Amino acid sequence: MVLVTGGTGLVGAHLLLHLIENGENVRAIYRNQNNIQKTKSVFELYKKGDLFEKINWLEADILDVPSLENAFINIDYVYHCAALISFDPKDEDSLRKTNIEGTANMVNFSIAKEIKKFCFVSSIAALGDIAPHETYITEETDWNPEKPHSDYAISKYGAEMEVWRGLQEGLNVIIINPGVILGPIPKTKIFEQGSSELYQKVANGLSFYTLGNTGFIAITDVVRIAHELMKSTIKNERFTLIADNIIFRDILNTIADTLKVKKPGIHAKPLLMNFLWIADAIFSTLFFQKRSITKATAKASYSKNLYSNEKIKTALGTVFLDVHQYIKDVSKL
Numbered sequence: 333m334v335l336v337t338g339g340t341g342l343v344g345a346h347l348l349l350h351l352i353e354n355g356e357n358v359r360a361i362y363r364n365q366n367n368i369q370k371t372k373s374v375f376e377l378y379k380k381g382d383l384f385e386k387i388n389w390l391e392a393d394i395l396d397v398p399s400l401e402n403a404f405i406n407i408d409y410v411y412h413c414a415a416l417i418s419f420d421p422k423d424e425d426s427l428r429k430t431n432i433e434g435t436a437n438m439v440n441f442s443i444a445k446e447i448k449k450f451c452f453v454s455s456i457a458a459l460g461d462i463a464p465h466e467t468y469i470t471e472e473t474d475w476n477p478e479k480p481h482s483d484y485a486i487s488k489y490g491a492e493m494e495v496w497r498g499l500q501e502g503l504n505v506i507i508i509n510p511g512v513i514l515g516p517i518p519k520t521k522i523f524e525q526g527s528s529e530l531y532q533k534v535a536n537g538l539s540f541y542t543l544g545n546t547g548f549i550a551i552t553d554v555v556r557i558a559h560e561l562m563k564s565t566i567k568n569e570r571f572t573l574i575a576d577n578i579i580f581r582d583i584l585n586t587i588a589d590t591l592k593v594k595k596p597g598i599h600a601k602p603l604l605m606n607f608l609w610i611a612d613a614i615f616s617t618l619f620f621q622k623r624s625i626t627k628a629t630a631k632a633s634y635s636k637n638l639y640s641n642e643k644i645k646t647a648l649g650t651v652f653l654d655v656h657q658y659i660k661d662v663s664k665l
C-alpha cells in the first residue's frame with residue numbers, strides 16, 4: 333500500500349487520483365475532516381468522483397508521532413507532499429517545524445518500517461545559488477548559505493537534508509524539485525494559495541506585471557513523473573521538474589487571455605516592488621492581516637532564474653506539457 337501525506341493539498345489530491353487511476357492502493361492522512369472535501373472536489377472536477385471512495389483516509393499529523401505510527405501500518409511506498417508554504421516572516425518557526433521536523437518524522441518512520449522507496453516533494457526553492465559564470469541552476473548547483481534565502485526555501489533545504497540523512501541510514505529516496513505548479517482553474521476556489529491564488533488575482537484585475545522569470549510546470553506532469561520515478565529503478569537522486577522557464581508577464585497574460593479579463597498593464601520595476609513590500613509590511617502590521625507581498629516574494633518577482641530540466645529528460649525521456657496550452661485546456665474543465 334502507498335502512503336500519501338498532504339492529500340488534502342493541490343499536489344497530494346492530484347497524486348492520489350493519479351495513483352488510483354494507475355491501480356495503486358492508497359492511504360492518505362488528514363488533520364481536519366473538512367479538508368477532505370477539497371480532495372473530493374478535485375476528483376469531481378475531473379469527473380472521477382467514484383474513485384474518491386477508494387482512498388483509505390486516516391487522521392494523522394506529521395508533527396504528532398503517535399498518530400503517524402498508525403499511518404505506516406502495511407505501507408510499502410511513501411510520497412511525502414505535506415508542507416507549509418508561506419512567505420510571511422511571521423511563519424518562520426512554523427515553517428521550520430512543519431517542513432524540517434515533519435519530514436524528519438516521516439523519514440524516521442520510513443527507516444523503522446523498512447519502506448521500499450520514499451518520494452519527497454521538495455521545490456526549486458531548495459536548489460542551489462548560481463555562480464557568476466553559470467547560466468542554469470541544476471540539481472548539482474551548490475547551496476550558498478551566505479546568500480539570502482526565504483524562510484520557506486531554508487525549510488525545504490533543511491527537509492532535503494533530513495531525506496539525505498535517511499539515505500545514509502539505508503532508505504531508498506527520490507526527491508523531486510518542482511517549479512511553480514499550475515493546477516486547474518476551478519469554478520469555485522478549492523485551494524487557498526499557489527496557482528489558485530494566481531488565477532484569482534488575475535481574475536480580480538491584477539494591475540502589475542514584472543519581467544522576472546522562474547520555472548513552471550503543470551500539476552499533471554508533477555504527479556505523473558513522481559509516480560514514474562517511484563516505479564523505476566532510479567533511486568537516491570533529485571530531479572528538477574519544470575516544463576519551461578517563463579517570464580511572469582507572459583504567464584499572467586496567458587491567464588488573463590484565458591479568463592477573458594484585462595491583462596496586467598503596469599510594469600512593476602524592482603524599485604516599485606520594494607516599495608510595495610514595505611507598504612504591505614506596514615499595513616499588515618497595522619491591520620493584523622496576513623502579508624501578501626514580502627521582501628522574499630518582491631525579490632523573486634524580478635529575479636531572473638533559469639532552471640535546467642535536462643536531468644529528468646535524460647533519465648525518463650520526459651516530454652512536458654506546454655504550460656500556456658495547459659492553462660487554456662484546464663479552463664475548460
Ligand SMILES: NC(=O)c1ccc[n+]([C@@H]2O[C@H](COP(=O)([O-])OP(=O)(O)OC[C@H]3O[C@@H](n4cnc5c(N)ncnc54)[C@H](OP(=O)(O)O)[C@@H]3O)[C@@H](O)[C@H]2O)c1
Binds near residue numbers: 339361509513
Ligand atoms: N504549489 C506549488 O507551486 C509548489 C511548487 C513547488 C513545490 N511544492 C511543494 O509541493 C508540496 C505540496 O504543495 P501543495 O501546493 O499541494 O500545498 P498545499 O495545497 O498548501 O497543501 C499542503 C498539504 O500539507 C498538509 N499539511 C501541512 N501541515 C501538515 C501537518 N503538520 N501534518 C499533516 N499534513 C500537513 C496540508 O493539510 P491540511 O489540509 O490539514 O492543512 C495539505 O494537505 C509541498 O511540499 C510544497 O513545498 C509546491
